[in-house]
Structures are given as C-alpha cells and as structure tokens.
Amino acid sequence: MSNIISFPTTFPDEDFRSILYRYHLRSPHRSYLKNRKELLGKAYSTMVMYPENLIHVINGLGVSEEFIINLIDNHTFYPLFRPFVNKDLHNTITNVFYNSSGGLSMKIKTLENQFLSNSIRYCPTCLNDDYERFGEVYAHRTHQFSFLTVCPIHETKLVYSCSHCDIPFASSNANLMLTEPKCPNGHEINENTKEWMDTNKYEFLDDIKALMSYNTLTLNYVYQQLMVRLGNRGYIHFKGDTIFKKDLISDMVDYYGKEVLIELGLNVNELLRVMPSLFAPDDLRKHTIFYILLMRFLSGNTENFLKQDETYFFPLPFGNGPWVCNNRICPQYNQRVINICRRKVHEWITGYFTCNYCGMTYYRKGFPHLEDETLFSIETMGALFINQATKYINKGYTITQTAEFLRSNRTTVRKYLKLYKKENESNLLTINQNNGHKEILQGKLEVAVTDNNSKLELCKETVLEAISILGKRANRPQIRKYNIHRYDWGMKHDRTWMELHLPPKRKLPKMLNLESLDDEMYQLVSAAVDRLWENPPETKITKTSIFKTIPSFVQNRCYRFSEYLPRTIHLIERSLETDDQYLIRIFPKVVKWFKESRYKNLSLKLIQNGFKMYKKSSLTVIQWLEDQIDQINSS
Structure with a gap:
C-alpha cells in the first residue's frame, strides 16, 4: 500500500467530504477509490461523511492527535450530535474514528437525516470569494444544514445544480465536486439571487454553532441541565416522576409558532406521536432539533443554557410552622399552636394538622395547588368537640341548640354523637345508671334518630314531588337532579321504598342492532x-x-x-x-355591555378590548361588525 505523501490544508468551515476530494486532486493516483484507501485504509465506494481509521493518517503523516481532534471538531457534523449520544455510543464512534473502518455512517445516519441536505450545496458568492482568496473552491459545512436556503453571510440562495444545464455540482458519493466557480460543463456559477433569511433561522444557526463549539459536553450534563430548567419552570411533577410533555410542546408551539418549527425541521404532529420516547436519560439523539429549540425556549439561547447555572429545589410544602388551630371552640382558636405537620404525597401534597389542646385534625391541599391557610377540610373535630356535645345533650339541650353552642351544624353534631354512642354506649349506660341520667342520654340520642326519620320522610316527599312534576316518563337521572342530596339520602337509608316508587332502570340491549x-x-x-x-x-x-x-x-x-x-x-x-356564527350570536351581549358602560361611541377596537374572542374575527365578521357599529353610533 502506498504511503500518504501530504494532506491538504483545511479551510475555514470546510466539510470533510470536500477535504477528502481535494486530497484526491493532489494525489498522483487517478482512481478515487485508490486515494480513499491510501488515506483511510479502505476503498469506500459510498459517500464518506466522517473520517474513519484515522490512526492510518497519524502513522502515515506523523501528525499529532490534536490535528485529528481539529479535523473532527471543525470539519464534521459530529460535534453537533455529540452532546446527545450516551457514553457507550460516543466511545464506539470515537473508536471508529481512530481505529476501525466501516459501519460509522449507520451509527449516526439518524442524526444526519434530521439536519443535513440530501445534496451538497454551495453559495455562489462564497465560491467566487474562496476562489479569489485560496485559488480553489470548497464545500462549506454550514451550507449543508437543510433548514438553510440561503447563505447566512451573503443571503444568497444556496445552489446544488447548474441553472444552465441542470447538472449537479457534486456526485451522490462525493467523488466529484467543484474545483472552480464553474459547473462540470464549464458554465459560470454567478447566480446572485438574494433572499431574506428569517431571524428564527439565524438564531437557530447561532444555537447550533454554540453547541458545536463545546467539545467537552456530555449527554449526562445536557440531560441534567434540561431537568433543572424544566423543573424550575413547572414542567416536572413535584414527585419528579412525570414530565408534562404535552404542556411543554404546546407552550413551545405558542412560543415559536407552528410554521417556524416546520421551517426549522420540527414536525409537531410527529413529535406528539413519539412523545413517550422524549427525554430518555440515556439517549437524546433521535430528536436533536427538538432539544436544541428547547434550550432556547428555556434559557433564551443555547449559550445561556450551557453557561448559566441553575439549581432546582422544591420548597417545603406548608412551611416550617407553627400552624393555626381552626377549631372555634378551642381556647387556642386562631393561634399558631400546632407544631407538627404530617405530609402525604399522592397526585398532590396534603398536610394534616392536629391541635393538642382540642384534638381537632384538619388538612389542606398543597403543591401543585395554591397554598392558602383559610382553605381547609376537617378530618375529625376531636375530643373537646365530642365532650362538649355530650355535655349539652346530657343537660337536656336539643341538637339544634347544641350545634349553636358549638358554632357548628346539626349534621356534624349528629355525626359525632352517633360515633360517641357507638364507641362508648356500654360504658355510658353503666356510669349513668348510678347517676340517674341513663334516660336523659338515651332520650337525646332517640331525638337524633327521630330527626333522621323526619329527614327520611322529607326525602321521600321530595322524590314523589319530583315524579309528579317531571311526569311519568322521567327517568332516574332526571329525578335525581331535582334534589341530588335528598335522592341520595333516600337511597342510602331506605332503598327498598325508593325502588318501589322510582321508575325501573333502563336496560340497554345486550346486543346492538x-x-x-x-x-x-x-x-x-x-x-x-x-x-x-x-x-x-x-x-x-x-x-x-x-x-x-x-x-x-x-x-x-x-x-x-x-x-x-x-x-x-x-x-x-x-x-x-362556527367561530363566525358564535361571534355574531353573542353580539347582543356586546351591545348590552356598551349601553351600560360610560363609552359614547362604539368601535371595533373597543369591542376587541372588552371581548377578547373578537380579536380573532374573520374578515366577514369584521365587515359585519363595522355595519352594526355604524348603525349603533348613528342611532
């Protein structure tokens, strides 16, 4: 095998395929395959996007490893994908760069497809400038990004074939490329078609360049930074086990605009389809465009994302205490005397608070709900409430009077008296026999039972009333809606009576026709x-x-x-x-609002400020509104 005699000087932003072709031009061998074998140790017949078996170059030219690193970092596309591949795949790819031959293109083919143009493209202005400066032309790495249609420096339309004879400027396997600002048939490449380049594309290109400039980025670092920023912006469940991907994608679409995302190579519908595979901690390479755009969305741009340090922390739900007692009959009511909070984690965080003075336990919902001390639910009223209720009943007070004394309601008093009776009936009877109070307590408890019976009768009357008013054709759901509470109470306490008087349940056919x-x-x-x-x-x-x-x-x-x-x-x-029908239908509401307002003249802007839905009006509705406005203002 022949030795490598020289290596072409690399140019700024040169694509490795261009370097490989210029090596061929300098070699004494006319066979392109033979030159590839001479340089890389293997005669590749397909396009070589990335260098392989570079140890052959090191040994043949005696160059340093720094030369090889520069070749990979500044003349291939791997620096763009490197932060998104796991350590094992990175080591495999690096090993292929240095020691192996073959198979590398398949390992990162999915990466290329996201970003790169199918054809090698040139900027006509860059061709002429490079030829004047270096005496030869080359393919720029930046021009191969598929989302670009113009050169970001000259805003000249990128071209891949001759406008005169339509011949491609480069062959499919890159064994033929341009050597001067002329097509292979000799036509001058002097197109100077100017196109405006969208700001979003400039920003996306800046993000890519920033990402490629960091040669020490790892997947682990990028993933951690993503998680920290997603957590700080509320896209991660407080338990840390769920990322709100759908909300995130929706917000990104609002931020960029669907059309912009499509121009940058991100298909939102496809992204929603593969949503479960997003944010795999050991592999981010399949959706590189999404992650780069996400960096800008979260931090303003990729540079800020990589440089600015953020810390993700979760504030302690309900704070450190002490917390207030909400029992109105407690001597420590509204005082911060509760020192212990039991926190329970489920879909949200719930805090339980027990007062040692009265025994009342209440709970509040915490994150992600807004914490508010005034919003709470009672789990148990505690010993003080039960003792006070029993005391008032023993003294001969009714349940209604007892509820007033305890600043509560009849239902709550009945509930705790029932519990008290159930748990302590045998002890109460024994103790109260000696004191002669058995009859009093039993009598008061019977009053509670009598009240329940009275309520049941009321529920039955309500059900019969509903049937009478709604008619015989009324079904059970309709009757229940008449008074849900009394219907449910009746079903709970006397289901037999309810079943006798309610219409039969509607049975659906087992087999549908x-x-x-x-x-x-x-x-x-x-x-x-x-x-x-x-x-x-x-x-x-x-x-x-x-x-x-x-x-x-x-x-x-x-x-x-x-x-x-x-x-x-x-x-x-x-x-x-339709939107138009809806906006026209609710217009009388707008008119009513205007007549009751302080405004003298109605205008389209006034309507849109007062009723936001009109900001999206179609041209037809706007014309209709203008006619109505003229009529109202002239009347």
Whole structure:
C-alpha cells in the first residue's frame, strides 16, 4: 500500500467530504477509490461523511492527535450530535474514528437525516470569494444544514445544480465536486439571487454553532441541565416522576409558532406521536432539533443554557410552622399552636394538622395547588368537640341548640354523637345508671334518630314531588337532579321504598342492532340539537355542548361505532357552531355591555378590548361588525 505523501490544508468551515476530494486532486493516483484507501485504509465506494481509521493518517503523516481532534471538531457534523449520544455510543464512534473502518455512517445516519441536505450545496458568492482568496473552491459545512436556503453571510440562495444545464455540482458519493466557480460543463456559477433569511433561522444557526463549539459536553450534563430548567419552570411533577410533555410542546408551539418549527425541521404532529420516547436519560439523539429549540425556549439561547447555572429545589410544602388551630371552640382558636405537620404525597401534597389542646385534625391541599391557610377540610373535630356535645345533650339541650353552642351544624353534631354512642354506649349506660341520667342520654340520642326519620320522610316527599312534576316518563337521572342530596339520602337509608316508587332502570340491549343504530342515535341527537339551539348557552356550541344534553351512552356509541353512524356524525358536524356564527350570536351581549358602560361611541377596537374572542374575527365578521357599529353610533 502506498504511503500518504501530504494532506491538504483545511479551510475555514470546510466539510470533510470536500477535504477528502481535494486530497484526491493532489494525489498522483487517478482512481478515487485508490486515494480513499491510501488515506483511510479502505476503498469506500459510498459517500464518506466522517473520517474513519484515522490512526492510518497519524502513522502515515506523523501528525499529532490534536490535528485529528481539529479535523473532527471543525470539519464534521459530529460535534453537533455529540452532546446527545450516551457514553457507550460516543466511545464506539470515537473508536471508529481512530481505529476501525466501516459501519460509522449507520451509527449516526439518524442524526444526519434530521439536519443535513440530501445534496451538497454551495453559495455562489462564497465560491467566487474562496476562489479569489485560496485559488480553489470548497464545500462549506454550514451550507449543508437543510433548514438553510440561503447563505447566512451573503443571503444568497444556496445552489446544488447548474441553472444552465441542470447538472449537479457534486456526485451522490462525493467523488466529484467543484474545483472552480464553474459547473462540470464549464458554465459560470454567478447566480446572485438574494433572499431574506428569517431571524428564527439565524438564531437557530447561532444555537447550533454554540453547541458545536463545546467539545467537552456530555449527554449526562445536557440531560441534567434540561431537568433543572424544566423543573424550575413547572414542567416536572413535584414527585419528579412525570414530565408534562404535552404542556411543554404546546407552550413551545405558542412560543415559536407552528410554521417556524416546520421551517426549522420540527414536525409537531410527529413529535406528539413519539412523545413517550422524549427525554430518555440515556439517549437524546433521535430528536436533536427538538432539544436544541428547547434550550432556547428555556434559557433564551443555547449559550445561556450551557453557561448559566441553575439549581432546582422544591420548597417545603406548608412551611416550617407553627400552624393555626381552626377549631372555634378551642381556647387556642386562631393561634399558631400546632407544631407538627404530617405530609402525604399522592397526585398532590396534603398536610394534616392536629391541635393538642382540642384534638381537632384538619388538612389542606398543597403543591401543585395554591397554598392558602383559610382553605381547609376537617378530618375529625376531636375530643373537646365530642365532650362538649355530650355535655349539652346530657343537660337536656336539643341538637339544634347544641350545634349553636358549638358554632357548628346539626349534621356534624349528629355525626359525632352517633360515633360517641357507638364507641362508648356500654360504658355510658353503666356510669349513668348510678347517676340517674341513663334516660336523659338515651332520650337525646332517640331525638337524633327521630330527626333522621323526619329527614327520611322529607326525602321521600321530595322524590314523589319530583315524579309528579317531571311526569311519568322521567327517568332516574332526571329525578335525581331535582334534589341530588335528598335522592341520595333516600337511597342510602331506605332503598327498598325508593325502588318501589322510582321508575325501573333502563336496560340497554345486550346486543346492538348496528343496522338500526344510526336511526336511533340520529333521533336522540337531533332532539338534543334542537333543544340546544332553542336555548343556546353563552359559550360556543361544540361537540361537548351537544353531548352534555344527551345520555352518556350516546357519546360512547358515537365514538365506538362512528363507522356505522354516518347520518348521526354528519348531523353533529353540521350542528356545530362556527367561530363566525358564535361571534355574531353573542353580539347582543356586546351591545348590552356598551349601553351600560360610560363609552359614547362604539368601535371595533373597543369591542376587541372588552371581548377578547373578537380579536380573532374573520374578515366577514369584521365587515359585519363595522355595519352594526355604524348603525349603533348613528342611532
């Protein structure tokens, strides 16, 4: 095998494929494959995007390892992908760079496809400048990013074929490239088509350059920085086990705009489809564009993301105490006398607080809910409340009077008397026999039972009243809506009576007749749509609005058997309210607001400021609004 005689001087931002071709031009061998074998130790017939077996170059030229590192960092695309591959893959790729041959292109093929153009491209202005400066031309690494259509320096349109004869400037395997500012057929490449380059593309290119300039970045560091910033901005569940990916993607779309993301090579629909695979701690290489854009979204740009240190910490829910007692009959009411908080972690954090003076335990919801000391729920009223309630009952007070003394309500007093009776009945009877109070206590407890019976009778009367008013065709859900609390109370305490007086449960057929299903669903939905449009809601009429007015099984069938319900689905679709229809329908509300306001003249801007939905009005609605405004102002 022939020895390597010389290596071409590398140019600023030169693509490695260009270096390899210029080596071929300087070699005495006319065979391109032979030159590749001479330089890299193997006769590659396909395009060589990355150097392999560079130990052959080191031994053949006697160059230092620093020369090889410079070749990889400044003339290949690997520095862009390096921060997103795990340590094992990085070591494998590095080993191929130095010691192996073959297989490297397959290992990072998925990385290239995200960013690089299929054809080698040139900037006509750069071609002429390079030829004048160096005496030869070369392919710039930056020009190969697929999201760029113009040169970022000259804003000249990038080209890959001759405008005269349409011949490509470079072959598919890069064994033929430009040597001067002329196409292979000799036509001058002097196109000077100027195109404006979007600011987003400049910023994205700056992010890429910043990322490529750090040769010590690792996947572990990038992943940790992502997690810290996502946590600080509320995109990670407080338990740390869930990333709110859908919210994050939605916010990024709002931040950049869907069209901008598509221009930069990020397909939002595809991203949503592969959402479960995002943020794999050992592999970020499959969605490199997303992660680079995420860095800008989180920190302003990639440079800030890599340089600025942030610390992610989670504040202690409910603080360090002490906390207030909320029992109104406690001698320490509204005083900070509770020193212990038991925190329970589930979908949110709940704090439990027990007062040692009265025994009351209450709890509050914490993160991610807003912490507010005035919002709490009582778990148990405690010993003081039960003792006081028992004392008042023993003295002959009614439950209503007892509830007033304890600054509570009848339901709560009954609840704790019932618990007290259940747990202490045998002891109370023994103690009170000696004191002659057995009859009094038992009598007061019987009053509570009598009250329950009275409430049950009231519930029954309410159910009968609902049946009478709603008619015999009313179903159980409709009767329950008449008074949910009394209906549920009746079902709990006397289900037998309820079953005798309520209409029978509607049984759904075990087997659906798919042939007649469309007609049945059409009638139900049609009636619901008519009712909805007769008395439309204040909000826009959507599928949800329609389905809220009909039994839930109709919605389930519309989703499960949509292919069998063409008429029904069509009816739902044409019954939906468009944005224009909605804005026109609620205009009387705007007029009413204007007449009650201090404004003298109505204008489109005034409407849009007062009613934000009008800011997205179509041209048709705007013209209609202007006509209405003229009529109102002239009247």
